[in-house]
Amino acid sequence: MIRYTRRSLLAPILAACLFGAAAHAAPAPEDYPQKPLRVVVPYTPGGVSDAVTRLITRKLSDELGQAIVVENQGGANGQIGSSAVARAAPDGYTFVIVVMAHAINPSLYKKMSYRPLQDLRGVSLFGRIPLLMVSSAALPPRTFEEFVAWAKANPEKATFASSGAGSGAHLVAERFSQITGAKITHVPYKGISPALPDLFSGQVAAIFDSVQTMWPQVKGGKLRALAMTSETRWPAAPDVPTMGELGYPDLVTGSWIGMLAPAGTPDPLVRKVSDAVQRVLDQPDIHAQLIDYGIDPVGGTPAQFDTFIASEAKRWADVIATAGIKLE
Template sequence: MTLSDTAARVAAGVASSLLLAAQPALAEKPGDYPAHPVRIIVPYAAGGGTDIIARTLGAALSRQLGQPVIVDNRPGGQTVVGYSIAAKAAPDGYTLLMNNSAHSIQPALFKDLPYNAIRSFRGVAEITASPVVFVVDRKLPVTDLKSYLAYGKTTSTKLNFGSFGTGTGSHLWGELLASASGLDMLHVPYKGSAPAIQDLIGGQINGLFVDPLSIKPHIQAGTVRAIGVTGPRRWKGLENVPTFVEQGYPQFADVGWFGLFAPAGTPDAIVNRLSAEVSKAVMLPEVKSKLLELGTEPSGTTAAAFDAQIRKDADRWAKVVAEKHITLQ
């Protein structure tokens, strides 16, 4: 089934979902916000990283806002279900959306959705940030990015890299490395992170871009070798791993993130209030410790800064997708 088929099937159910979830219309001013419960839509099943972060943040926001903040899991259709409901919600601050940096990839890959991830939403705040780690087969005769690329250009066998699936961040970071270095690498897609990591440990693939939480135990155990992290600085807990930037690749100065979004048209006063509350919440000791436990660092940004980051990321991935002719089968 194609994504367009999925979107078509989802559309009919979205309207009824909206009617069921809608709050009574209230003649309120932005200064009265919030006057009733706030809903955060998570477009994934309960129990994943996005869901855990949403619930951790929601509990803190409930106390700060004086109203319940309810996490509403709406998985399905490769996030189309949740996104469609959020995009069609009233722009009043009572329906929000949470996702990770995959949000910025959507417009480049999906052209026929009932919404546009950039135009249909506005950023509220970046909640937390995390680098992406490039790890390689420990049996390769390489110790850093320079030796890895040199090995790739001299070996008789083309290097490959795994990913969590075509069009995922782990795929696009790998394609960005191929473009930036001029090294022709073969992409090997997997269905999720676990099988990709296992094949890297087993030597079936040469490299993998992956989040710190998933790979750090394997780095510490010596079953894989980390040779680079994205972002402007070395990361806490991975201080011995140099950044791509310090190894001569400024294209990798950005990191992954989790963020909160509101439907386009949500008043500035409400968005700015939420942004300020998120920035306050992520620095609470109990919230901060949970985010660090998940392998991310609390950030909290202004809405304007988050919107700028989203668009910067979207522009980068659009170029990679176009250059590499990436499509979803």
């Protein structure tokens, strides 16, 4: 008669579990990646984040030796695509591209289907996107200082446009108002293009937006460039002072773009992708193209990107609370 002990019954079960875990274990860094990667852009095709992602992933594919599929999942200020990646298997094959909205959404929305700062982890900060502050050429101010003085003297005319409530341009303008004491009123639009006619006519006084979008209008004489939110003067606009030069270091800010992975993705795999991104960013042609997009290439380690996101979340949470901004 065969007698079954508890140990003998459990042994095959434990062996099966261990075999299953090994079968699904992440590959060693030297063997990774073994199949194509998927990168989700949580915005519609054709925008800057989409264009930058495709530019970088074409070169990243060469660095990693695997195809990279870029997938657009737009909606809810980046939440739909980001939420899908947050729920994806943390196996090193799914990533998401995020911008400034990723850090500010928790302060804007009462309910979210995922936790942006906990359910996703940093891979690489592609670059910072400084903003150009411009005012209407139809209005008197010609410099930053003149605009601040004019806005304080004409609060009923001091307005600023943005591409929507809670956008980066909106929050930077709110920060400008809080720091300078110039009480300017927010006028949201459904995108930048609808705002331009009102800016040209002076119906709206100012806007913060990318150099790439605004500089042609400055060169055309319809808008006046007042200041850059970059740390140093921008190559395409060398005559425009920075906020730091003007005495407002707290307005050295702007948007940014980078890559995240699901929380729990193994460190060695994340580091391998991060290192490959850095090599891409260091390529002269990619660096030049990003500058043309109005993006200052950065790179850095996954830990540095996580620290940066946390600092951004705190910075904008304070601005949002002071301004009383809430979205549903």
